[in-house]
Amino acid sequence: MTMNWTSPRFYIPAACMLALALIPIYAVFASQPFYVTLFSRIMIFALAVLGLNLILGYGGLVSFGHALYLGVGAYAVGIMSAHGYGNGWAHLGVALVVGVLMAVVIGAVVLRTSGMTFIMITLAFAQMGYFLVVSLKAYGGDDGLSIDSRSAFGIFDINNHTVLYYLILVCLVGVLWLFSRLVESRFGMVLRGVKSNERRMLALGFPTFRYKLAAYVISAQVCVLAGFLLANLTKFASPSYMQWQVSGDLIVMSVLGGMNTLFGPIVGAVSFLVMEEFLSGFKPGWFPAVEEVLNKHWLALVGVFVIAIVLGLRKGIYGSVLGLIERKAGRK
């Protein structure tokens, strides 16, 4: 399958990635190094949502427990650092190995169910993971685990904020590219077929369970990677990364952007987190009373926004924009 360079499905993501690549440079000019940190965090969540969307948007599986894998990635870094192992490749390796093992075991159990039961069971596993980590006094428990220095990779030093930023960006672009290949491949087609009508796929002779499991494991590993990066960014591993509200946020971000597209989740994550940052610090100075309410109760606006998106903008932000452009192009 060749890439259509003039399609909006290429140039919009490409433009966005380019903009993200330029942020550290802009930050230097505006002497606002904070933007590097802010967008590092946003990109990490964009990565996690991208991973989730493989099974959510393309597989039709609503996992309410993907934050569990964020925790796996974060604590791999945390626990190994606490024992004196600082090598980044080792951190990543261990995180992925543990992540794959957990995802295979959990996936084998949860994928036997569907619908609401699936949602509940994935939630249950995430909750169990959360309670387990909270009770581990040796690794900080609910206080979390401080990490002395970031993973050491030898060839580059991510203790430099900008280097870390570009590492995250590379990961994001890499996974995006990988997924774009994946969803158009045979594997991706089967997965989408399963979402649309599993019985038909089974009748056609596809071992749908294996495909679903593989997709689940892959999407979990992307979240593990995101967790690894998050621990490095904050130099902290905390059970709060694994709370069910985080899993819920990931789903919201995916739908917000447009879960039937590849790039939508990234748009959703960026919009959601920028909105969160913006609303809680909104101080235009016109009406102090309104400002006060807004800063304290901005979550209500997020709630209204989510409801509005579900009721109105069903394709999500990116999905709708794409639809608009492609419709206009069609009319030509």
Add this chain to the structure above:
Amino acid sequence: MPIELLIVQLLNGLQYGVLLFLLAAGLTLVFGIMNFVNLAHGSLYMMGAYFAAWAYNNPIFGIQNSFLIAAIVGILGSLVLGVVIERLILFSLYDRDHLDQVLATFGLILVFNEVARYIWGPSSYYMEVPEQLSGVINIFGISYPAYRFMIIGVGLAVAAGTFLLIQKTRIGMLIRAGASNATMVGALGVNIKLLNTLLFGLGAALAGVAGLMAGPILSVQPGMGEPILIVTLVVIVTGGIGSIRGAFFAALIVGVIDTIGRVFLPILLASLVEKSLAQAAGPAIASMLIYLLMAAVLAFKPQGLFPVKHG
């Protein structure tokens, strides 16, 4: 292990289970019959508690600290609130898939929490056990708080009432038929829209009862609905979605296991492994018990304990 202690703990488990049933009943009916996932059910519970607490603390028609008035305001308030959100927002989501319903009601949770925080502040809102029920009852030499006995009594009464409603009345028959085959019921000329609204209102009222009951013993604060919502979801999935009987038994089982497990698991562990390990592992495993229970049930009966047969 003194037998009195065991009985008291069983009563505690029963009381928790009954509270769970009040919430689970509404949620499972709405889910089973209208095929609608309502995460905002926890918020209706919270608002019921707030309305009741507010009515208890402030003079209504000159009367203050009347539990009866608090009950009326709390239950009615939840009912009205439930019907309002159903008519205004939720009705357009009936045909959408579960994910959309989860998200929209998740959004509602956020809004309700902030509204509660705005009106009553972020900390706990004061509510006390009514004077007449604040004592301890002695039965066969066992003392147990009177108020909790009342919860058990009310819960069982509501369970019996709901059972009678569903099994013995015409409306109940329509509800059961709707759970099996909604289209057919509509085709038979029944006003499905009205039935749905009534059903939703009933669920909301039950949540209000739960909130009213819980207010005096638990902390009334923004976000109080979410932790119990999660457990309620576990209950209805374990019991079988759409089944009141399933919700009842699953709620009692979950309530008892969670209570007994929390208390006795650390003690049991301490006799098997050394103390500090038991102290660390005990609470962790105890918190996971209900999820393990749900997973175990679903492994053998994927549709829950008492699945509803769909026509």
Add this chain to the structure above:
Amino acid sequence: MKLRTFTALALLAASSVAMAQAPIKIGFVATLSGPAGALGQDQYDAFMMVVERNGGKLGGVPVQVLKEDDQLKPDVGVQIIQKFIEREKTPIITGVTFSNVMMAMSKPLAEGGVFFVGSNAGPAPLAGPACNPNFFFTSWQNDMQAEVMGKYASDQGYKKVYGMAPNYQAGKDFVSGFKRFYKGEVVEEVYTTLNQPDYSAEIAQIASKKPDAVYVFYPGGMGVNFIKQYKQAGLLGKIPLLSTSTADGSTLPALKEIALGVISGTFWGPDFANPVSQKFVADFEKKYNRIPSQYAAQAYDSAVLLDTAIAKVKGNIGDKNAFRAAIRAADFKSLRGPFTFNNNGYPIQNMYAFEVAKDAKGRVNLKTIAQPMTAQRDAYADKCPIK
């Protein structure tokens, strides 16, 4: 052309005037939302009361207080600190409610080289090996609030105590703090799930064990639940209930008379007789229409500390060594009475036991009943390398 030159000159003039009076930016971060939001709000309100009383100044210099909410999330806390240091370039940061957020923030705070005056969370690692010469706390080291209850229990002659706390780091720390100074036997240590609402089962266990006293640590909503249920089970009044952060200014409004008789341990109570404390309580009640909690008292002291320290260096906080010495001197009248800093930046202070009782105005309040510890130092100070 003339207009442009004029505008440029005007701007230059304006900016130089502005620079001469550039306010000191102070970053204030606390938990302002969620069930624990009341604590952070008390900290903020008390801090701002001092600032506003001084006409928007501390130490004679105008200050700009930037408020942020960490939502009890460590990663959000880290981001806020980075925002304060990198974007706002605040030289002073203060506040912080919870220890888990504090620990996460300690890294970027240390790296940023800014001055930190904590007015609540006082985790052990920052008192010991991870102490920092720029970190000061006007509250206490976490364990001390439990230690005083342990000493009180010993003083009262309780032979058997039953301990309960939530199953997280702070919970375990508090129970070990209690044990450090309690000479009797802790018959049972029970750790419950974080944010568990119903303790009836655990309370039934207590009743059957019949200890001489019970010690608990249940902050916020958990405390409201526990005390309500303890009373309903008929135990309040039968078995003394000793506590830390369970019956305080943040939970008493929700409990009112239900909590009468609960014993609590901390460094300050609203009935203290010294004039600074009396004025603080009167001013706070007048301005905010509620009884100030210990969290407000802690933040009040942090503001007054900064006030005197900034005045001592005549606003020149850029001279870090001088400013640090000024803070360390703690040359101010604290509402708790005697106050000095230990080598690790934590206070050396008296610790008291309080009982929930009705005050002179008939409101449910805290009453001082004992002073089990005098000029107490925390248990981790000698592990701190600073001398």
